[in-house]
Amino acid sequence: MGGGSRACGDRRDARGDDSRGGRGDDSRGASAVVAVVVLCGLTVILATVVAGGLTGLQERAEPTPTAAMRLAVDGETLTLTHTHGDPLDMRALRMIVSVDDEPLRHQPPVPFFSASGFDPGPTGPFNTASDPEWTVGESASLTLAGTNSPTIEPGSTVTVELYQDDTRIVTTETTAR
Structure with missing residues (x-):
């Protein structure tokens, strides 16, 4: 009875716990954490590259004559x-x-x-x-x-x-x- 359909061989009970005493696939939670860390790192790298490029453009600009x-x-x-x-x-x-x-x-x-x-x-x-x-x-x-x-x-x-x-x-x- 319980809560939804289960595939053959699935050992989870109605709460999602498997018969071994823990939650299902712990690697999914770890993957999300790794993805967030990687995205944050890429954002920092991209911001550094863009800021460095803009600074370089400002240094090369010719001053306006008077x-x-x-x-x-x-x-x-x-x-x-x-x-x-x-x-x-x-x-x-x-x-x-x-x-x-x-x-x-x-x-x-x-x-x-x-x-x-x-x-x-x-x-x-x-x-x-x-x-x-x-x-x-x-x-x-x-x-x-x-x-x-x-x-x-x-x-x-x-x-x-x-x-x-x-x-x-x-x-x-x-x-x-």
């Missing part, structure tokens, strides 16, 4: 002079130009030779034929084409921002002559 620029605007021509700070790699920079707080419709893809919204042949590090490293004392200029807007009028406030990745490294502005 620089100061002077901006001059004469008509539609913008001239930036690197006045102080680290050399800048023009290939890693993005430039945003605004006139009276309105971004230009076509932004300069520095360095470039010919681009929509700009007269061809910028000077200095803005030109693809120049050394891409922009150092203290060097000037670079570009001229807006008539196809770009807004136009620069005498008295307009012109702002130039330089970014490396998503970090702004330079902001400079001046009043157009």
